[in-house]
Every structure is written in structure tokens, then in C-alpha cells.
Amino acid sequence: MKIQTKRIREIIVPTKLIFKKQYHEITNISKKFVIRDYKIKTVDDKIDTVTLNNPHPNADPQTGEFCIPHKIREWELNEKSLNFIRVMMRSFNLDDCYFTPWDEIEYKKI
Numbered sequence: 001m002k003i004q005t006k007r008i009r010e011i012i013v014p015t016k017l018i019f020k021k022q023y024h025e026i027t028n029i030s031k032k033f034v035i036r037d038y039k040i041k042t043v044d045d046k047i048d049t050v051t052l053n054n055p056h057p058n059a060d061p062q063t064g065e066f067c068i069p070h071k072i073r074e075w076e077l078n079e080k081s082l083n084f085i086r087v088m089m090r091s092f093n094l095d096d097c098y099f100t101p102w103d104e105i106e107y108k109k110i
Contacts, residue, residue, distance in 0.1 A: 002044050006077065009037040014056070016091040017107050026092070028106035035089055038066070045076050050085055057097035058088075067096075 012035040017024040032054055039051045050066040052059045059066040066089065075081040094100050 003041065003048075005039050005041045007037060007039050008082075011036055012086060012089050014090050014092055017094060017105070018091060019094040021095060023110045024107040025110050026105055026107050030101070030104035033101065033104070038089070040077055040082075040085070042077050047072050047075050047077055047081060047085075050089075052089075055099075055101075056089065057092045057094060057099055057101060059098070061098055 014029060014033055014035075015026050017026050033056065035052060035054060035056070037053060040047060041049045041051070047068070050068055051064045052066050053064060055061065056066065066085075068085070068088065072081065072084070092101070092105075
């Protein structure tokens with residue numbers, strides 16, 4: 001079994017919010033939610049976990065592990081899969097989350 005962890009340093013600003021199955025644009029957000037780096041662990045060259053170093057409603061507050069669909073765990077880490085993960089991190093899915101940051105964001109319905 002081959003296990004590797006890749007640290008990715010890039011800035012990702014969450015811009016979308018899903019709440020009650022409706023899409024919203026985030027117009028203002030606390031700086032603590034801006035992602036500056038994250039780690040992706042692979043097992044046998046397949047994505048296993050994505051871990052953030054800052055709070056995100058879709059990441060476990062204790063471990064930082066970002067919730068990803070099970071299907072992603074069948075993918076190899078490449079530019080296509082990385083882009084999919086980036087899109088997920090740019091969104092707050094508040095229909096299925098660990099916490100809701102209502103006091104730390106502003107948004108409008110799309």
C-alpha cells in the first residue's frame with residue numbers, strides 16, 4: 001500500500017452558498033474562511049482525504065477533514081480531480097454541514 005500526502009498552497013475564496021437547495025453568491029466573507037493551503041492524502045494513487053487548515057462548514061472542526069463524495073475516492077489525483085475539489089471548497093453547502101457561519105458572511109440569492 002502506497003500512501004502519500006501532497007500539500008497544495010493556493011488561495012481559494014469561497015464564493016457560493018447552498019441553503020435549502022437554493023444557490024446564493026457570497027458577497028462578503030470573514031478572512032478566516034479563505035483557504036491558503038490544504039493537503040490531499042492518496043492511497044495507491046487514489047484520493048483518500050482532503051484536509052484544510054482553516055474552518056469550512058463542510059470540514060470537520062476537530063480534524064479539518066473536508067467532506068468529499070465517496071466517488072472521488074476512486075479518482076487519481078490529477079488536474080481534473082483537483083479542479084473538482086477546488087470547486088467544492090469554493091462552496092458552502094449549508095444543507096449538510098458541521099456549522100453555519102451566518103454572522104461571518106454576507107450573501108445574495110442567485
